[in-house]
Amino acid sequence: MFIRNAWYIAAWANEVGQAPLARTILNETLVLFRDKAGKLGALEDRCCHRGTPLRFGEVVDGGLRCGYHGLVFDGSGSCVSIPGQVKIPSKACVRSYPLVEKDEFVWIWMGDPNDADSSKILNYPFHNDHAKWPHKHERYHIKASYKLMIDNLMDMTHLAYVHKKTIGGNPKIHVNAQMAVTPNENGLHYLRWMLDCDPPPTYQKAVTFKGKVDRWQEFEFIAPSSIVQWSGALDVGLSAQENRNQDGGFSLRLFHGLTPETESSCHYFWSTANGYRQDEPEATEQLFSEISTAFMEDKEIVQGQQAMLSATGEDRLVDIVSDAARIHMRRTLERLQRAEKPAPPG
Amino acid sequence: MFIRNAWYIAAWANEVGQAPLARTILNETLVLFRDKAGKLGALEDRCCHRGTPLRFGEVVDGGLRCGYHGLVFDGSGSCVSIPGQVKIPSKACVRSYPLVEKDEFVWIWMGDPNDADSSKILNYPFHNDHAKWPHKHERYHIKASYKLMIDNLMDMTHLAYVHKKTIGGNPKIHVNAQMAVTPNENGLHYLRWMLDCDPPPTYQKAVTFKGKVDRWQEFEFIAPSSIVQWSGALDVGLSAQENRNQDGGFSLRLFHGLTPETESSCHYFWSTANGYRQDEPEATEQLFSEISTAFMEDKEIVQGQQAMLSATGEDRLVDIVSDAARIHMRRTLERLQRAEKPAPPG
């Protein structure tokens, strides 16, 4: 069961061109494309003639042409041409989905199209500020529910065990972190401080510290599936807690978009932006490489967790203190799930 | 649900030797072999002792010997030897299937053996006329119902989209083709003419035309799963419609045998014969190579269609004008299906 009345990331904007791109979202197989005018379209990936996936087709004047017998569909899903046939039956159409291109993302609305309100899409201005936030992005296919991936990001104590070699740092630091969770209308915010600690390997590769640092992790969860992160560290003595916006330290912005593919798999759209050495492309590359490695560590363990939970169910699990943000996040999802309109009959 | 009371192609004759050949047909796993006298046999691929597949066995005097504990079965499926045991229990037998070798095919009867009438097997004399119809054959494994593969061959408009680079030619030509469908007792016949058109790439590689051609495609569907095709083209002005049997043009004969493996997979037995440059083996090779490429294009798109239909069912599909022959073919299959005797109890 999915939350349908929500905007999800369907793709990175630069993934979608005239060549049809097939993607499964919320268990529905879609095809994304740009028409000859560059306009985005998302159609059901199934021709209404014989069920052939439209991904085998190509963009022609008027829309996307099926690669089997040549029916053409426009961006609204209407069939506009049947070779050798003048009259087009009114039933000849495929489902279409509202799309919005914004901040390098292609957002898709999976619910009732009449309820698609693009003003509700979150803003991520950092993708438009290449000077201050140079960045790179990626998509990982994850064989785990998007919920388990969001779980992962709601409990930072895992850094000590999963990411020892990258973004982790000393386990004790994570255990003793100051953690403030603030629920809000769309999800929650949390801020985590690790004061007077050793900078982890990824930070040390990026900038030069004098010694110990004051380190923060700030997360905003926007239900159902976006997480905006700002993390960093400053030398002890620079009053980081009063003002994090100082030059000379380390900071990064991460965007995490977890779009359900099936009940037990998801697309992980993420970007990483370096808030230091912005004029050095190799700094952006290096950070991206470090984060890629760390997220592969997450992917491996979360996929293992999904396989085990798929086999054994969720009985006999025990919550611990560090689950606070995770538990709030799950309650938000449950509230949204309950608010879903029942599917129309038929 | 399959049409059982019918002859199907089980193999090419030259596929079957003494080495046992396992093959699944209509969801039943068989083993094909030739005994020491060269006689063909088709047995259930499951020893009646411990269920071991007989494909692990070998041909010995008397029949096929199981590769596990040495029971020997003759071509009728009777156990004729149990090592170390004098008395052979009457229950010791496996199912056998009637076979007929003809025109380079091995035909198998999957229904009640008492109803197997070999006079009902179609004739394909071109396989025996190597001088006039030099040919090569192939078997493709297709992850799609045999019905979807026959669908493919009943609507030639797909050539314009699926086979642009091989046997397709200009899309408009296909749309404007003259098409005559004639139902008959065993299925249907259709003849398609594309007059005054450009020859497609495969034709041009094979022979030299003066310019535009008159092109035909003639198909005979013999239910449940054979299609005999004769296609070709002559220079405009040679009155092709009155007499196609002229030297100097292009023509080929294709045999298409679609034998169900499971409900959603089949064996595609096909041969191609060149009716031009018969003394040049490289012409036969080149045509075979072109057709192989084209049929791989069909395989890819039909497998995509099957996967989509398996996931979504056949609801909401819309027939179009070019479906005429396909719809008749499906009705023939439905009629044969209804005529099947119910399976015997137990």
Next chain:
Amino acid sequence: MFIRNAWYIAAWANEVGQAPLARTILNETLVLFRDKAGKLGALEDRCCHRGTPLRFGEVVDGGLRCGYHGLVFDGSGSCVSIPGQVKIPSKACVRSYPLVEKDEFVWIWMGDPNDADSSKILNYPFHNDHAKWPHKHERYHIKASYKLMIDNLMDMTHLAYVHKKTIGGNPKIHVNAQMAVTPNENGLHYLRWMLDCDPPPTYQKAVTFKGKVDRWQEFEFIAPSSIVQWSGALDVGLSAQENRNQDGGFSLRLFHGLTPETESSCHYFWSTANGYRQDEPEATEQLFSEISTAFMEDKEIVQGQQAMLSATGEDRLVDIVSDAARIHMRRTLERLQRAEKPAPPG
């Protein structure tokens, strides 16, 4: 359905170190490890916090630490540490399994831990006698029920067909073998003599015979899943039937442990010891290599058998004379299965 109240081989002792080893036994996924003191542990491979497999963890002081959020479990399955949390909930535990290390095996008890009586584990002293019985061991993963693998070892007539090139020898010899089956409390014993026969290829590679040999195969099946084998041959004229313990011939000891993984797969733990040329490591290697080849032949055919039986069931199978030991073995398993206590409610 499995026989739970029994000792099974979980691993070779040298497979288990501090690095966690995941293994599925009787459909339960376990993790095996040695703690910092070298003590063996077997835990449910599923952390009680979020279900993450403990195989991702590492051994630390106190036990095995989960690789996700750092909970530590001791060998009894109790959680002994939760990072950042003083109080450990009483529900925070995972299932543990009794283990015994003996004769190079790690034995596991899969039933009620209160019933685990290590005195019931069989003795295999040959693993401790490296001078007289130098040996090597292996584990094969078999995609077949452990019962089909034991079947295989209860009917030696298969050697003539499956192992022609290795340990088989002339088929007629196997058919005419003298065979004595003796049921006993724990299973059965059988002794098979093939007198005045040609030594098979494996034997001939190992030692030099004058010509024909008297050959024996002695098997002890200890339910539910161990088989102890002593096989060999002496030159005709040496009165092998009166005294097999003579120098100069060929003899080997094989241990076969078949531990169920799932209903249709198992772990095959086997060792081979050479009772000749004990001072030559290459003799041990050569024998191991020959037996590895032969057991791969078994694996292939038994996996084929399992696939067929999974698809078609066990109807219409016919017992033959050589099934005597197999049938007795199966009756023993059925008796043990009936004696199983019903699982506790919940």
